[in-house]
Amino acid sequence: MTETAYQKCINPDCGAQFDCGQSLFKCPECGELLDILYNWDKIEIQDKMSEFGRRWAGRDNRLDLSGVWRFRELLSFCEDWHKVSIGEGQTILQQNDAVARYVDMEAGRLHLQYEGLNPSGSFKDNGMTAAFSHAKMVGATASACASTGNTSASMALYAHSCGVKCTVFIGSGRIAFGKLSQAMDYGAQTIQILGDFDDCMKQVQDVCTQRGLYLLNSLNPFRLEGQKTIMYRIIEGLNWEVPDWIVVPGGNLGNSSAFGKAFFELKELGLIERIPRMAIINATGADTLTDLVNNKNLAWNNGKVDQAIIDDYYADLTARNFSPHTCASAIEISRPVNLKKCLRTIDICDGIVRAVTDEEIVDAKAIIGRHGLGCEPASAATIAGLKHLRQEGIIGGDERVACVLTGHLLKDPDKTVNYHKDNQGQFSNPPVEAPNDLDEILKLIK
Numbered sequence: 001m002t003e004t005a006y007q008k009c010i011n012p013d014c015g016a017q018f019d020c021g022q023s024l025f026k027c028p029e030c031g032e033l034l035d036i037l038y039n040w041d042k043i044e045i046q047d048k049m050s051e052f053g054r055r056w057a058g059r060d061n062r063l064d065l066s067g068v069w070r071f072r073e074l075l076s077f078c079e080d081w082h083k084v085s086i087g088e089g090q091t092i093l094q095q096n097d098a099v100a101r102y103v104d105m106e107a108g109r110l111h112l113q114y115e116g117l118n119p120s121g122s123f124k125d126n127g128m129t130a131a132f133s134h135a136k137m138v139g140a141t142a143s144a145c146a147s148t149g150n151t152s153a154s155m156a157l158y159a160h161s162c163g164v165k166c167t168v169f170i171g172s173g174r175i176a177f178g179k180l181s182q183a184m185d186y187g188a189q190t191i192q193i194l195g196d197f198d199d200c201m202k203q204v205q206d207v208c209t210q211r212g213l214y215l216l217n218s219l220n221p222f223r224l225e226g227q228k229t230i231m232y233r234i235i236e237g238l239n240w241e242v243p244d245w246i247v248v249p250g251g252n253l254g255n256s257s258a259f260g261k262a263f264f265e266l267k268e269l270g271l272i273e274r275i276p277r278m279a280i281i282n283a284t285g286a287d288t289l290t291d292l293v294n295n296k297n298l299a300w301n302n303g304k305v306d307q308a309i310i311d312d313y314y315a316d317l318t319a320r321n322f323s324p325h326t327c328a329s330a331i332e333i334s335r336p337v338n339l340k341k342c343l344r345t346i347d348i349c350d351g352i353v354r355a356v357t358d359e360e361i362v363d364a365k366a367i368i369g370r371h372g373l374g375c376e377p378a379s380a381a382t383i384a385g386l387k388h389l390r391q392e393g394i395i396g397g398d399e400r401v402a403c404v405l406t407g408h409l410l411k412d413p414d415k416t417v418n419y420h421k422d423n424q425g426q427f428s429n430p431p432v433e434a435p436n437d438l439d440e441i442l443k444l445i446k
């Protein structure tokens with residue numbers, strides 16, 4: 001199996017290669033991020049993407065049932081018996097004209113890729129199924145992650161299903177209640193650190209190194225292989241056509257990194273003819289990517305990223321004792337670990353980056369909720385961002401757009417209740433009090 005895939009450092013000056021049998025989360029030679037690369041000539045791959053769709057007919061096969069492993073030839077790094085699945089990726093691409101109207105797009109052009117339908121309620125399951133398969137392949141028995149919530153919920157679910165111990169690190173008071181309840185209920189050891197996500201991310205790497213734990217953050221390149229399939233399913237939902245734009249929230253930048261890699265590989269394999277553009281949306285309170293790309297001109301530059309720009313930026317954050325703040329706690333991150341891979345995606349997909357305010361996020365969330373699919377605040381950043389890009393005229397009203405709704409509404413019930421109950425926004429829908437009296441109740445029915 002090691003013949004079909006290998007790990008490679010993304011730094012062109014290093015380019016060190018490693019076997020997939022190794023468990024690494026950074027290049028041991030230079031400390032940069034690692035990619036999973038494939039020897040495509042050793043893998044028997046479908047001639048057309050539509051051939052993957054045939055697997056819908058074989059749903060008694062657990063790998064065909066999985067919306068990730070249905071595309072297994074495109075992430076062929078381990079044998080089938082290592083593959084862990086709990087039925088992830090049964091997600092839908094919903095055309096939504098009501099939300100299209102809100103962002104001033106023509107009917108039939110806006111699609112919502114609803115990843116809240118995953119077993120743990122977020123897109124993370126796409127990555128966990130892949131990373132836990134690798135964990136089984138290397139014989140890991142204990143795992144850990146830092147999380148703004150969804151990674152911990154997903155990891156705990158998968159760890160339990162394959163008998164691996166798990167510890168999650170979360171910033172105290174920084175995680176939505178739905179997610180925290182999942183981590184505890186699924187049996188993870190939950191350690192709340194008096195700090196933010198970036199502090200947790202730093203600690204977990206040291207803990208994993210010292211204790212030999214298997215790391216499940218998106219630094220883990222195998223996780224991103226699973227997340228590529230979200231793009232395959234969007235293409236599937238468009239009857240195997242590529243949209244004009246993908247819009248995705250940006251936090252630790254694992255998704256955007258995975259999506260760019262997915263399109264690059266599909267084009268390389270001749271399975272698609274063109275690569276869509278991508279818009280990555282930050283919250284204004286956690287907008288490192290936006291600032292670095294739009295104001296400091298940071299770019300992929302064939303892999304020769306100007307590290308001094310990043311170092312100066314982070315030194316300034318430290319000097320100011322900066323900690324990010326947004327109602328979209330899932331993307332409340334100021335030192336995104338996949339920054340460089342995301343810059344590569346921007347290069348591959350002619351990508352752009354924008355930041356949206358909390359107010360824009362919660363209003364967009366209410367619109368998405370009202371029109372069919374509830375989501376958590378970070379997911380709604382996509383629609384808020386799309387509204388900006390329509391106003392700027394960067395995305396045309398007739399272009400075909402797919403927004404990735406990354407997490408379920410019920411992940412963060414507090415934000416939703418407060419928005420409506422306290423009349424916080426233009427789409428608030430507060431409950432009305434009624435006496436326990438039929439006539440009075442009837443008077444209230446609209």
Ligand code: F0G
Nearest residue numbers: 147148150151251252253254255406407
């Ligand atoms: N949306 C949701 C619902 C998330 O949970 C996350 C990340 C993102 C978007 C951002 O995705 O990191 O790939 O850019 N949540 C992580 C966590 C950080 O710990 O659950 P990204």
